[in-house]
Amino acid sequence: MDSPGGIYLLLGSNLGDRLLVMQSARELIAEKxxxxxxxxxxxxxxxxxxxxxxxxxxxxxxxxxxxxxxxVLRHILDIEHELGRVRYVRWGARVIDIDLLFYRSIIQDTARLTLPHPRIQDRRFTLAPLVEIAPDLIHPLFGKTSLQLFEECTDDSEVAKIS
Known part of the structure; x- marks a missing residue:
């Protein structure tokens, strides 16, 4: 069953004052x-x-x-732009990245938007924080919880909780 929200976003930053940028992103998301x-x-x-x-x-x-x-996608792209995101290289360094992971249990694949995000199951940096707040969230394509996806994830990159 969907939660009252059920819309999950991943925030990421690796340039500038990362904590401040992410705080600003949360504030703008809440506002817009x-x-x-x-x-x-x-x-x-x-x-x-x-x-x-x-x-x-x-x-x-x-x-x-x-x-x-x-x-939602249009607004998060606007927020990225407002916070200084410039798209040079795919997967490159960036001030802010906001990904729409899930929109309730909607499955969608269009030129502009794929839901759920197509690489959730491959990325520890997405699954670790997702499991923290939604361990029982069911992936509508795989029929597995976020915790199951995390446990099965073959990505071995380092992910460390800092706050």
Whole structure:
């Protein structure tokens, strides 16, 4: 069963004052997208994809919103831009990254948006904070909980809770 919110976002930052940027992202999300119902601790994580870059801070938050998935995406892209995100290289260093992981149990695959996020099951930096706030959340495609996905994840990158 979906929670009252059931919309999960992953925040990540590896440039600048990472904690301040993530705090600003949470504030803007609460103002422009929807109320934050839950938030994980912040984790410091090894880079994924391109390894020669600073470590990331990552956090998962659960929100509730009346916005449709595409509207949520548009707002989080606007927030990234407002906070100084520039897209140079896929998986490269960035001031802020906000990924829409789940929008309740919606399954969608369009040119603009894939739900659930297609690589959740492959990334410890996503699963560790997700498990903290939603261990029993069922992935609608795999029929497994986030805890099961974490336990089965083959990604061995370092993920350490810092706060």
């Amino acid at each position: 997208v929807g109320a934050i119902l839950a938030q994980s601790a912040i984790y410091e994580t090894e880079p994924w994809g391109i390894l020669d870059q600073p470590a990331f801070l990552n956090q998962v938050i659960e929100i509730e919103t009346t916005l449709a998935p595409e509207e």
